[in-house]
Amino acid sequence: MASPRSWLSFHVSSFIVTILIFCLSHCALCLDGQTVVDSPLLTEKLGINRTIKVDINGNGEFKSIQAAIDSIPEGNSKWVIVHVRKGIYREKVHVPQNKPYIFMRGNGRGKTAIVWSQSSEDNIDSATFKVEAHDFIAFGISFKNEAPTGIAYTSQNQSVAAFVAADKVAFYHCAFYSTHNTLFDYKGRHYYESCYIQGSIDFIFGRGRSIFHKADIFVVDDKRVTIKGSVTAQNRESEGEMSGFIFIKGKVYGIGGVYLGRAKGPYSRVIFAETYLSKTIVPEGWTNWSYDGSTKDLYHAEYECHGPGALTTGRAPWSRQLTKEEVAPFISIDYIDGKNWLPAWV
Incomplete structure (x- = not known):
């Protein structure tokens, strides 16, 4: 009869093998943070x-x-x-x-x-x-x-x-x-991995359902205007519309001052999560200057951002600081059903 120690060792080893097989079969396309998706x-x-x-x-x-x-x-x-x-x-x-x-x-x-x-x-x-x-x-x-x-x-x-x-x-x-208007992310499910995006006014706009993972966003100063430009201008138009721009673990930096986003529709949805925000982001963070209606349905939000532009003092009153539970559905690759069509994601 096997000793308790050998029985335990056998079952622990079997458990580890099972976990490894599961990971290899289910996570082959989901890469860890140290892996670079190459051609x-x-x-x-x-x-x-x-x-x-x-x-x-x-x-x-x-x-x-x-x-x-x-x-x-x-x-x-x-x-x-x-x-x-x-x-x-x-x-x-x-x-x-x-x-x-x-x-x-x-x-x-x-x-x-x-x-x-x-x-x-x-x-x-x-x-x-x-x-x-x-x-x-x-x-x-x-x-x-x-x-x-x-x-x-x-x-x-x-x-x-x-x-x-x-x-x-x-x-x-x-x-x-x-x-x-650099990137017209018009419609559909999209994934941007480790991309660089440069502009000054509304330079990521549209109504796409999109994840931007580890994006470098560079702001170009526009000295012609007194009103600040904006990184995003998202145009979600109804509560049931499955669109929105989700930025995860990137950075926003550059020259001059901009808003993270402006409302281009009554249900505009943009989230910056775990993102470095330089001082180029103005204290208000968000604006609805192009939309004169109610702000109650706007979903302009941040989650655990850091840097001098991430201070919450002075933020637009309708903007949100999300909890881990609130942000979870948006920062998952399931937000764009990515497991069904992406060859790889990080």
């Missing part, structure tokens, strides 16, 4: 075996990104890599609704860039990059609209770097550059 990992998880090479110097199948996308058949049903090698690609790029399952892979956001220069009274028309197809991923690419800002608050002031208007879209290690 080979994404390729492996997606099971891609087809690559279209784009090289501005002519050492690929195409010299133009748009030409590569155009070559993909309508109704595409299998993941394909569009490998955009290093270089500055001066073109407007559009991924249309009928071309899903594209993995646009750059050589790093400091090496591969899509650049255009256009201001317009129409945000969509001004966009350097537009994605309207579901199941799209970008990795290691910069998207830039280098148009001058122009006169503040005129109809020709929009200069969008990227227009994201599809469901199940993810950006890993990408960058977005402009001033006014």
Whole structure:
């Protein structure tokens, strides 16, 4: 008969093995905080075996990104890599609704860039990059609209770097550059991992249902206006609408003073959680200057933020400081149903 000690040792060992098997089988796509999501990992998880090479110097199948996308058949049903090698690609790029399952892979956001220069009274028309197809991923690419800002608050002031208007879209290690209206996160479930976003006024806006994990948000001072700019302008319009911008473990810094967000709709929802806020964030934190109605349904909130811009003294009266229980549903990857469609998340 086995001794009590050997019996206990056996069952402890079996328990550990069971836990390891569970973790390996259930958490393979959920990576710890020390892991970097790189291109080979994404390729492996997606099971891609087809690559279209784009090289501005002519050492690929195409010299133009748009030409590569155009070559993909309508109704595409299998993941394909569009490998955009290093270089500055001066073109407007559009991924249309009928071309899903594209993995646009750059050589790093400091090496591969899509650049255009256009201001317009129409945000969509001004966009350097537009994605309207579901199941799209970008990795290691910069998207830039280098148009001058122009006169503040005129109809020709929009200069969008990227227009994201599809469901199940993810950006890993990408960058977005402009001033006014940089990232038009229009609609759908989106995930941004370790991205850099730069701007001065409303530079992350729309009504997407989006998680921004470890985002670097850089504020560019706009000396033309006395009213402060804002990092976000979220446009959730009803209580039942499942949209909102959730920022987790990133940082907001730069030059000048801005609000974390302004209400662009009666139910605007933005949360900054465990984020470093520099003194570029003004004491009020939030504003409803573009929305003159009641503030009772606005969901402008913070959770355990830190830094000189995170002081709660002087915060807008409708803004919220959340508890661990209140923030939990929003900072989970389940907020965007990510376990069902993301190849990897941190």
